[in-house]
Amino acid sequence: MASPRCDTSSRRSAADVADRRLGWLLLAPALLLLGGLTVYPAIWVIWLSLQYRVPVFGIARWAGAAHYAFLTVDSRFWNAAGVTALFTVASVALESILGLAMALALRGQQRGRRVAVALLLLAWALPSVVTAKMFEWLYHPSGGLVNFLLGGRAVNWLGDPALALPSLVLADVWRTTPFVALLCYARLLTIPAELYEAAEVDGAAGVQAFARITWPLVRPILLVALLFRTLDALRAFDIMFVLTGGGPAGSTETLTVYAYRALFQTLQIGFGSAIGVVVFVLVMLVAWAYLRLINRQEAAA
Amino acid sequence: MRGGRLRDALVLAALALYAAPFFWQALTSVRPDAELLPLASLLPGRLTAVHYEVVLAKSLMPRALLNSLGVALISTALAVGLGALAGYALVRLPVPGRGPILLAMIAATAFPQIATVSPLYLLMRTLGLRDTWLALILANASFALPLVIWLLAGFIREIPRALEEAAATDGADRMATLYWVILPLVAPGAASAALLAFLFSWNEFLFAYSFTATEASRTVPVALALFPGVFEVPWGDIAAASLLASLPPVLIVVGFQRYLVRGLLAGALRE
């Protein structure tokens, strides 16, 4: 720690002040950028949601809570909320199970680890638009690999309202499972082999070893991964917009796609902002709930 | 670990199968048009480079690749540059309120893009920045900044204070310490943060789609999403364009895997 000094009060506070000033100086550019382009817009969007704003026709006047009032009775909004919830729950559930399974399978890997991780991360690293186009082609009724492997049946994966959402979920799960898998894999690697050996000696192996050793140690990181993935799924836009455009007939229209259409298709900046604010609040609430859960888990552990 | 080699090979095969959609797209990009619709066989009868020719010579992709590269590199540099300074300040300097500021950063990583896109659109419109690199650079850097700061703060915190104090007793002031001691040590972590920021910017779609109107200013994801098809959708060309769009991400995953993984894990494991 700090070596003993003689009279330091005045010297220390002078250094302190200089440090504080330097701190602000170093922090300022980042805060400026963030403040201007992330925080300010986050506040501005609330202001916009309380207005009727259609820039093309020069409309800009106060609306109060009119947009929010409309949303409560808007069937399209509730449909979008339902689609968002369904998409999020299904994606996150599938990713966790699949990701954990992958991590367990990878754990014992001796050779080719780098190749394995590379193959895994490929899906995650691709731009979501690339993934969307890729799956659009895979799902194509006559040219797609999926129907080809099914023996040539012309199933309309993206055009049938009953099939579109599951198809979308599958595409998103493919893209994001590697993230969960990687996190779990890293955690599994830190579990010492001795623990398993000791368990084997005690007569517990396989499923029991999993339940007693692996699961408690992996659960916290899985929860963190779920947090990230849930927030990402709630905010997801690219993949559903490019893959299905929210169709057919709104069966894959999430809140984000509805907001986008309101903003840039019908050019209602005020109304679209209201939907955006709803997404914002939803994401923040979910984040807060998750963090509380994680904290409680840590406190219990 | 018995039966290790066979098991390892099986796992690798399974993962290769997992990545099959990408390989299928690569195959599609060299399959002649006549064999695309309807699909008759898994392997193409012959290979063709015509899709790549079309994409490179007649489409907007080359320009889009340049746009994406420029925007991604500059916004990454901006985010990491500002992020390193800010991270150091938050971790090592007695800035009042740094706890809440760091907390606010973490909260900012959860902001949905769809919420900030409308005010940003109006802002860019007012400032006349539509169709410019600057708009995307600022938006991307700002969006990546919270995560970058969070990562770098964590990495800097790991550097033993003793090193800084040694430099201080050697007569170096804060800035010099930052430059000569901290930055070289945090460089690998900064590389991880930079890779994540680059990937985010390269893949970013919503802002790029909303802030650009003309074809010449599109980035790769937008150009791919709006790939023109006069009568029919040119799946072969789109596949070729997709492969080109995937080059930097694939290079990063294959070549800089270690840094990427470190960045991903650090972001998630940091409590």
Added chain:
Amino acid sequence: MAPRPARAALLVAGLLLALLAAGCGQGPSGAGPITLVFKHAKILGPADPVPGLLRRFEAEHPGVRVHSEALTWSSDEQHQFYVINLEGGSPPFDVMMLDVIWVPEFARAGWILDLTAQVPPAECDAHFASAIEPATQDGRLWALPWFMNVGLLYYRKDLLAKYGLAPPETYDELARQVRLIQAGERDPRLDGYLWQGKQYEGGMVNVLEALWANGTRVIDERGRPFPEPERAREALAALRGLIESGVSPPWVTAADEELTRRPFGDGRAIFLRGWPYALDLFELPDSRVRQRVGVAPMPRLAHGPVGAASTGGAHLAVSARTRHPALAVELVRFLTSDVAQRAMTEGAALRPSRPALYHDAQLIARDPTLPALLPLILRGHPRPITPYYLMLSTTLQPEFSAVLVGRKSPARAVQDGIAQVRHLEQALGR
């Protein structure tokens, strides 16, 4: 001796500056002769008549060059392009090709020039009324029609003749004919009636035509949505019924013009709702349905008229920020003139917006279907003429699409549609 981070930073900075320079390297074009920029979608067909026409204009106006720039293919993208550029302030074009439904919107937004003073009434009268009307707003003329479209019912002459049928006048008759022919032909790949049910502007057109065929509209003069909700419900139910009964295959709900034209052109459908351009493609030498395609007016439902088809087409307008207004207007008048439209009809798969040309012997010699098209165009009418048409359309499209795929009942869709339109009108302050 700079440490490694510094050298790396310098290298990166240098690279970035180079990239920045490359990115900003789009200098403005130099001065010289007066250049007009004409923005339009690529004209398809055997030959593109536009370059020839532009050269002719240049020859008649020495010192003027007209630079032609292509628009993207998709109508939605074109609109987005225009909105973003025109809103921005200084659009880099002078004359633009617009879908007719955008003209009132652009006029209200102040983006296009008022042409009333420069275009004599006689010139307006030379065009179809259903083409001039949508280009008029507040009694002023804002664009001139370039080419004309109308919805047509295509049918297989040979199949109908084989079973002794005349083109159907009602949807019920159409369904009956489809069932009869399908039973007789026993070809599982022969579809009945193909139309555009995808969720886009084309789908909206199809639904509008069904509404008009039942004697109702989507919005009345005062802006009230669905003034006759019961008839609207019936029309939507009729369209959904086509799919449920198998008269139309289920994939029409994801089909646009091209996805329906091709199967019909391959001989795999009995009826098709399409635009006139398809006719030229059906009559190509290598077409499988050559000489076997007829056109008829759109059928009606219980309460409406026969032939209630949507007109459409492209118009030419002048950007309000152009630096050469007089010249730009002249270009517009030239391209929509008798001479130019004649060249366009001869060269491309386009139909003129001037009724007189449909009786022109020279044109008829090349395209004998022109006289038959004239009454069909005269019976058609334009989509709602309001600056807010696109907003209306994109608001209602999801409701209609939900009915077509069976996710919503027609009654519910009409109800929700009314609520959505009222909310929209609230925002617009009407």
